[in-house]
Amino acid sequence: MMTPWLNNPAFGIALSVACYQFGVFLNKRTRLAFFNPLLISVVLIILFLLMTGIPYDDFSKGGNIINFMLGPTTVALALPLYLHWKDIKRFIIPILIGIIAGCLASLTGVLLLGKVFGINSLLIHSMAPKSITTPIGVALSQSLGGNPSITVAAIIFTGILGAIIAPSVMRIFRIKSNIAKGIAMGTAAHAVGTSKAIEMGKTEGAMSSAAIGLSGLITVIIVPFLLPLFERFL
Incomplete structure (x- = not known):
C-alpha cells in the first residue's frame, strides 16, 4: 500500500536537501576534495532508495521540481x-x-x-x-x-x-x-x-x-x- 507522504513532492525535495546538507557538513569537517557535497548526496539518495525499497518515480516527483529550477538558474x-x-x-x-x-x-x-x-x-x-x-x-x-x-x-x-x-x-x-x-x-x-x-x-x-x-x-x-x-x- 502506497504511503501518502511518498506521493508528496516535498518528500523528494526534503531528501535531496537533507543529503546535500550532510554532504556539505562532511566536506567541511574532512576538508577532503573527494567528499564533494553533490557526490555524497547522490550516493546517499541511491542508498536510501535501495534500502527502503522506495521507487525512484516517487522520489522524482520532488526531484523534478528541483530539476525545473535549473532553467531559471541558467538564465540567472x-x-x-x-x-x-x-x-x-x-x-x-x-x-x-x-x-x-x-x-x-x-x-x-x-x-x-x-x-x-x-x-x-x-x-x-x-x-x-x-x-x-x-x-x-x-x-x-x-x-x-x-x-x-x-x-x-x-x-x-x-x-x-x-x-x-x-x-x-x-x-x-x-x-x-x-x-x-x-x-x-x-x-x-x-x-x-x-x-x-x-x-x-x-x-x-x-x-x-x-x-x-x-x-x-x-x-x-x-x-x-x-x-x-x-x-x-x-
Missing part, C-alpha cells in the same frame, strides 16, 4: 556576466580563446575515447555536451539525437571529477591567475566546478560563473557543426 548566469563585465571586457580575447579551446578539447576527448573504445554514435552524441550546464546540455543532446539521461549522468560525473581534481591540476601546472582558474573551472566543470571555484576566491567564483554561460553558448554554436566533421575524419 547573466548576472555574473553583467557584474564582472569590466574584467571580462578587459581580458575578452584570452578568455574567449581559453573557453573555445576548452570546448574543443572536451568534444575532441569524447570523440577520441569513443573511437578507442568503439562507442556507438548515440553515446557519443549524449556525452558531447558533458562539460556544460545541465539545461543547455540536455537541450543540445536532444538536438543531436542523444539520450538526455546519459547526458545528465555525464554532466554530473564531469562536474564532480573536475571539482575534485582541479585544485591539484592547477598546483601541478602552477596556474597562478585567479581569472584563469575561474575560467578553467567554469568551462570544464560547469556549476559543480563553480561551487569549488567560489571556495577558492571571489574572483575565481565570478569568472567561473561567467564561463558557464559563455561555454554553454559557444558549445551550442560549434558542436552541431563540428561533430559531424570530427566523426568523419576521426
